Amino acid sequence: MKFKVVIISFLLVLPASVAYADGHGGKSGTQKIERSIAALPTVAVSICVDSGDVTVRGWDKNEVLARSSEVGRIELKRPDAGNQSAAANKVLVWLADKSEEPNEKGGCHAFGDVELIVPRGASLYLQTGDGTIDVRGVASVFARSETGDISIQKASRSVEALSFSGEISVENSTGRMAMKSVSGVVSAANLRPNDQNDCFEASTISGDIQLDGVDHQQITLKTANGKIDLSGPLAHQGRYTFNTTSGDVTLSLPANSSFRLNARVARDREVTSDFPLTLTIEDPVPVLPRLPNPAPPAPPAPAPRTIVKANPEAKDQVVVVIDPQEKTIKVKPVTVKTLYSLRRISAVHGSGDALITIASFTGTIHLIDSGN
């Protein structure tokens, strides 16, 4: 009899305790955890999560604050084991899931969205597996996401963003820029360099690259199968290098643009231009037969040039086959189709201030007059 009473009591107590535990856990799941630490204005902050969104905002306080309602614990660790009472110059945001024991390593294995607020001069090192990264108002950003999007705004010193399939977007920022994605689109808008050494680099495999209003003097874009679109004014004495294997290159430039164009395209691909271009096409060097007593070499003769000038009367685009024997062809707009043996196209528009070097194996090059 006593045994039955014990069993029944146990069966009644067990569900009640489970229900209490669930209710207790649910309460803590919605509870927001928040940690902060005093930091230098140029503090370096790093965080790594396996899955979850990372949002970072800059503020005017010399303090790093981290909060989340989804992780079990947050710790702000100081890798610089110096004076613990002084402001930190390095902070590691350490996260742990609710299921993890206190001694487990946490870090990149944690799941959950995290929000960081850091000094505006902070440098960030952010990594997430499949979450998004959203940063605004800091100095330097290194951001890497496997499949999530990366969005960076108002970075003041440098940006380096890597994503496998996520989209990378950088806007209203200054400094050195480097972006790399496999299949995600890379877009940049309203970017300025801090000095002449700041360059802009972006590369993808199949993702498109879109630049609008990027004022860097040195811009290097490379994609295998994606398209390259650049719009906005060219920088004074800018150096632009575009390399695609099969994607098109489209440059939308103001009417007053001044540039030199060195393009290499496949023999059956075209270069279309709204701008009147002065083309220079070098003929292949003839192979001379060897003579028994060769005469002293003659000075090299200037290569024959083919010039394309604007034709104001022309309204529609005209495909013009440039032959080395032709001297002058006047059309506007002009579409240049290369001959079998012509793969390099050198052209000048205006005074030739900026240098544009384009290599596209099977793509088409478009130079569009945006009119502004």
Place this chain on the structure above:
Amino acid sequence: MKECLQEEVLQSYLDGELHERRREQVTSHLASCITCSDLTRQLEQENSVLAAALAPEFEAAVPSERLRQRIDAAIAANRLEAVAGNERAVNVRDWLSSLSDLFTLRPQRTLAYASLMVIIGFGVIMAMMRWQTTPLQSTNPVVATFPPAPNQEPTTTPAPISSVPSSAPARTNSTITAVPNNRRRRSTAVIAPASSRQNETAANHVKLLPGERSYLQTIAQLDLTIKSDKGRMKPDVQAEYQRNLAFVDRTLAVARTAAKSNPNDPDATEFMFSAYQSKVDLLNTVAEARVIDKPK
């Protein structure tokens, strides 16, 4: 006077074959009967003469005794074998009966049999998958995927890569017989079947342009790194990786064909190397993505 005893009774008396009571009766009769006592003496004399005459025969009885012992031993052995045979038969019967008992399905036993069948089926499927994967790897080495150039010029006898250490510098107009990596080559040699000799012969005709070898080595090493860690790749990343790899490989094949068709065109060669670099970039990105462990 009592009647005389018969000769057979007396002979039995002399042979000691009579019972004790009968022997006492005969003895008392011989003491009182002269005729029977004389006859008994004659029988004793005849027995002694007969025993002397048959003495060799009695000696010859010894082998017969040994023979009987051997026969007894043989019989005993036969009996043991028969017993052993019976035991084996019993064992077989027991085993058969236990086996038939195994097929007597009870609920627990049915569950165990079902689990066993699932495990065996899973093992067979895994073995078949591995058996099908191995020949694919052997027939699809990285460098053999490149299409042969349409306008290949005859070259001097090229040195096969397999005879050159992986650290050797790039050499012009080399042929491909294996992946240019020591570790990879070793594994390829193991899995390359004799039937793939035709493919190897075809690959021998693929000529490398200067500088290609270093790209191929790098690609092979990166590919090996990625494959060794493929289990950790998320499915969506894996799909995206395969899609882009197909892009790059297709582009590379086209660029390589163009470069081979125009051996004197530096731009064509540069495009080919650009395509190679794209593949290296892709593999590098994937390999780097695997090492998100902890922040620097």
